[in-house]
Amino acid sequence: MARFVKKNKPEAAIPTASMSDVAFLLLLFFMVSTVFVKERGLKIVMPRAENIEKIPRKQSATIYVNSSGVISINDFPVEIPQVSGLMSNKLAQNFNLITCFRTDKNTRYGVMSDILNQLREANCLRVSFEAKLKR
C-alpha cells in the first residue's frame, strides 16, 4: 500500500500590522487636501431672537447686508436693483428656495425694505431673517 504524504498547506494570511499606517496615511492625506467651500460674506453682528427655527441648508441662499448697507450675494457686492435678477436665477435653479438674510443689527431698515421689494418682484417669497438665540 502506497503511503500518502500529507502535504503541508501554507497558511494564508493578510498582514494587518501595517493597516494602521495605511489608515493614518489616508487620514492625513484627506485632512491636508480637503478644502471646504465657504462663503466669506461680510462682517456682521446678527440680532438676537427667541423663536428661531432651523433653515434647511440645501434650500437656502444667503444675502449679506452689513451695517453700512453694502449687500453681498455669492461674495459679490450687489446694488439693490440687481438683487431681483440674481435671485430669480437662483429660484430657477431651486424651486423651494428660502432667502436668508444675514443682516447686521444696526443696518437701516430702509435697505432691507428695498431688498424685500426686489425679492417680491423676483417671486422669491420665502424669506428668513437669521438671528442668534437670545439667552
Next chain:
Amino acid sequence: MKFSRKRKELSGIPTSSMSDVAFLLLVFFLSTTKFDIKKGLGIVLPPASSQADVRVKLNDKNITKVLINKEGEILVKTIDTEERIPMDKLKARIRTIVRNNPDMVISLKTDRQSQYKFMVQALDQLQAAGAEKISLSTN
C-alpha cells in the same frame, strides 16, 4: 577563549499608547468642532402687486398696525385704540388682540431710518404671540 554572544535588542515603536493618542485627538476635534447651523425667523412675502391676481381688501377692524419709529419705540394701533408700549410688553398685547380676533392681520411698519434689530425683535415677539398673519411694510 569564550566568546560571549551579544544579545540583539528588538527595535520597535511602542504601539500600546497609540489608541490613547487617537482618542485624545478624537475628543479634541469632537469638542472643538462647531457647525454653522442656520437659524432664523421665517416669513412668506406676498407676491408683487403686479403679479397678484386680486388685491385683497381687508376690513379695517381686522388690521392692527405695529409701528416702529427710528428710536425703536413702538405704537400699536387698532381701529379704535392707539397706545405706545415697550418691546417687552408687545407679546402680551398682541396675544390678547389675536385671541379676540383670530382673523387679525398684524401690519409691522418700520421706519426706513430705524435699526434692523428693532424690526427683528418685534417680529420675534409677534410670532411668539401666535400671530400668523403678519405683513411687513415701511413708510
